[in-house]
Amino acid sequence: MNGRTDVENYLVAMATFACLYALLALGLNLVWGLAGMINLGLVGFFAVGAYVSALATKRGGVPIALGIVAALAVAAVAGAVMALITARLRGDYLAIITLGFSEVVRLVASNEIWLTNGTDGISGIPGPWRGRVSPVAFNVIFLVLAALLVTVVLGVLERVRHSPYGRVLRAIRDDDQVAGVAGKHVLRFKVEAFALSAGVLGVAGALWGHYTSFIAPEVFVPLITIYVVLALTAGGTGNNWGAVLGAFLVVFFMEATRFATGWLPGLGPVQIAALRESLIGLSLLVILRVRPAGLLPERLPRVEPPPAGEAAR
Amino acid sequence: MSFDAAISRRTVLGGAAVLAAAGLVAPRAGAQPAAIRLGTLTPLTGAGGSYGPSMRKAMEWVAQEINAAGGVLGHPIRLVSEDDQTNPEAAVRAARKLIDVDKVAAIMGTWASAVTTAVAPLCWESKTFLTTVSGSDTITQLPHQGYLIRTQPNTHLQIGKLAEFLLALKVKRVFTLAAQTPFAVPSHKRLEEILPRGGTEVAGIVVYDKDKTTFRSEIDQALRSKPDMIYLNGYTPDCTVLMKELFKAGYTGGKVAQGYAVNAKLLGSLPREVTDGTYTATPSPAVESAGYKRLARALGTDDLDPYSCQCHDHISLVALAIAHANGEATGTAVRDHVRKISQGNGQKIDSAVEGLKLLGHGKAINYEGASGPCDFTDAGDILDCKIRFDQAQQGKFKFVKMI
The missing domain is CATH 3.40.50.2300 (Response regulator)
Structure with a gap:
């Protein structure tokens, strides 16, 4: 085997994981960065998407593309319901409820064995052309697919951000009463934003399943939520490009620390494993200390104020 | 002020350049062409974090013993360790690194069943051998094409x-x-x-x-x-x-x-x-066996946990299988030869070093480890424990x- 190809294969795989994290960060950015609703249950929507697509393709025999669409739809409905339930909650309360949601999803996945195969998980989830092409080619195909989806989602969300619709979401974020007084139907906007965000998270989940071919409740732990919140905070809350950048940085950091710690003398693998996690936390602290708004801070689309003279008169 | 800023920026850039250069050069300089590379993937953090460190230590010790005795047909074993974080997502990334970057012949010591099930497809697709201590029955039912054995009784x-x-x-x-x-x-x-x-x-x-x-x-x-x-x-x-x-x-x-x-x-x-x-x-590990006692002494305890004993056997089996395959350090070679040194009518041995010596003399061997007899079914399950x-x-x- 050609050694060079192998390292490239690793880089391709990590880029794919970074794309999946980017989708998660983009989904979070819409609901948190734009609409100001914290969602600490994003791994729950990630799980819903993964299970829907895995079951649809493996048990239902539908094509993978349709499975991904189904994942988007079901996760979006779950998000809409979630938003309706939590309509009056903000801040800490919303954070706790959403965190609870993700735990409920995980518990349902562990216990409804007839549907989810319980803690054994679902293995052998089909992937596009998996088995028909070499594993290396499959890796590349999947990266292209994931990158394509990131581009599409990024495009759509940028469009949302720059549109009057995005402006309303920002208004709700800053003060939903003012937005309401200005005649905006706040609840409708919140539900729609939450649903769209959850749909994006569901797509990421579906991709994860098709990529690794195995999902189990243990995959969908709060650790992933933490990584994604970290990615968005480091990249720049409110900025879609920041979300993508942050996701790539987090995956880069998680992987780079594997190699960097190899040269620290006198440390056993156990200390190195602990040090890796500290390094990831430390780097976030540094980023937030130096750039409190993230690496790519949110830049509000310019709105021309009326000429000064007019206002005075 | 601006002078200070310029200096510090230059220093930072310089530092970054040195780091980048080190990153490019160091792995090549350290690589030994003749080394047999094996990977350990144990839980060093997360729910399994209390077991992983000693599992890894057991494998490290066996590698040292083999290397001190001249390696596998002259090739030293180089162990590469990764943390699976007791999480399937993190484990998949770690396994990719072991397979693609370190090009290990075998990944040894996965603990949680979900981690093993997530990592197994990567292993059989890239023809890397996987040895595990996970107990879930479904693991050996995966279509692993023989690239998996487990020492934990199902x-x-x-x-x-x-x-x-x-x-x-x-x-x-x-x-x-x-x-x-x-x-x-x-x-x-x-x-x-x-x-x-x-x-x-x-x-x-x-x-x-x-x-x-x-x-x-x-x-x-x-x-x-x-x-x-x-x-x-x-x-x-x-x-x-x-x-x-x-x-x-x-x-x-x-x-x-x-x-x-x-x-x-x-x-x-x-x-x-x-x-x-x-x-x-x-x-129970084979507490009366010489292999168990030797490992207990090496790790400085008189009460070894079963997983450490099993990991001791994982690396021993892999090293012996590679030796039996005339030094071909690939996952496929391990798959094809592991049952030729773990069971059968050969001379019973309880240490990899002893087994390597006998194989060198052209003798047939049957490895009985610190964890038990280490005889495997075609599916990869142990026969008795x-x-x-x-x-x-x-x-x-x-x-x-x-x-």
């Missing part, structure tokens, strides 16, 4: 022996309280298969969520069927609560649990009257018997 083997033990105790009605795990229901089914043959009734099962803080309703349900033996098939935290609540509910019948759940720590945290009489079943039964007495474990 539910079928373990619970079969537990049933044998319960029959010998002549209990009448057994009720199971099980945490929701992949082995909860299969364990129960296996009991139902064997116990009625000896006249013992299987009264029922309640599967609970292990993170609950009280199990009153579960216990009520169990006691309603008036069992004289309750099988606690869970983990340490939930078994602690269950035993306390069973005691409070006035249950005086027998209790039996897995050794990893009802352990010395649990006995230390509960009053004696709560724990006394409880039986535990533990897949001793289960040790203890009983809590006066807050301490007392050996009952080995089956």
Whole structure:
């Protein structure tokens, strides 16, 4: 085997994981960065998407593309319901409820064995052309697919951000009463934003399943939520490009620390494993200390104020 | 001010350049072309974090011993260690790195069943051998094409022996309280298969969520069927609560649990009257074997956990298989040769170093490890394993018997 190809294969795989994290960060950015609703249950929507697509393709025999669409739809409905339930909650309360949601999803996945195969998980989830092409080619195909989806989602969300619709979401974020007084139907906007965000998270989940071919409740732990919140905070809350950048940085950091710690003398693998996690936390602290708004801070689309003279008169 | 800023920026850039250069050069300079590269993927952090470090240490020690004795046909073993974080997502990334960057012939020591199931497809697709200590029955049913063996007895083997033990105790009605795990229901089914043959009734099962803080309703349900033996098939935290609540509910019948759940720590945290009489079943390493004693000495303990013993055997088996394949350090070679050194009529050996020497003289060998006989079925399961039964007495474990 050609050694060079192998390292490239690793880089391709990590880029794919970074794309999946980017989708998660983009989904979070819409609901948190734009609409100001914290969602600490994003791994729950990630799980819903993964299970829907895995079951649809493996048990239902539908094509993978349709499975991904189904994942988007079901996760979006779950998000809409979630938003309706939590309509009056903000801040800490919303954070706790959403965190609870993700735990409920995980518990349902562990216990409804007839549907989810319980803690054994679902293995052998089909992937596009998996088995028909070499594993290396499959890796590349999947990266292209994931990158394509990131581009599409990024495009759509940028469009949302720059549109009057995005402006309303920002208004709700800053003060939903003012937005309401200005005649905006706040609840409708919140539900729609939450649903769209959850749909994006569901797509990421579906991709994860098709990529690794195995999902189990243990995959969908709060650790992933933490990584994604970290990615968005480091990249720049409110900025879609920041979300993508942050996701790539987090995956880069998680992987780079594997190699960097190899040269620290006198440390056993156990200390190195602990040090890796500290390094990831430390780097976030540094980023937030130096750039409190993230690496790519949110830049509000310019709105021309009326000429000064007019206002005075 | 601006002068300071310029200096610091230059320093930072310089530092970054040095780091980048080191990153490009160092791995090449350190690589030894003749080394046999093997990967360890154990839980160093997360839920399995208390087991992984000693598993890894056991493998490290075997590698050192082999290297000190001249390596595998002259090739030293280079061990690359990664942390699976007891999480399938992190484990998949770590495995990719071991396979693609380090190009290991085998990945050894995966612990959690979900981690093993997530990593296994990567291994068989890229023809890398996987050795695991995970117990879930479904693992060896994966289409792994032979690229997987496990040294942990599966539910079928373990619970079969537990049933044998319960029959010998002549209990009448057994009720199971099980945490929701992949082995909860299969364990129960296996009991139902064997116990009625000896006249013992299987009264029922309640599967609970292990993170609950009280199990009153579960216990009520169990006691309603008036069992004289309750099988606690869970983990340490939930078994602690269950035993306390069973005691409070006035249950005086027998209790039996897995050794990893009802352990010395649990006995230390509960009053004696709560724990006394409880039986535990533990897949036992071959404590009388020379391999076990040697490893115990090397790791500075006289009570090795089964996973460390199994990992000791993982690397020994892989090294011997590579030697048997005339030094071909690939996953496929390990797959094709591992059963030729682990079972059969060859000379029985209990250390990799000894085995390598005999293979060098062209002799046939049969490796019997620190964890047990290490004989494998075609699916990759071990054929036999001793289960040790203890009983809590006066807050301490007392050996009952080995089956």
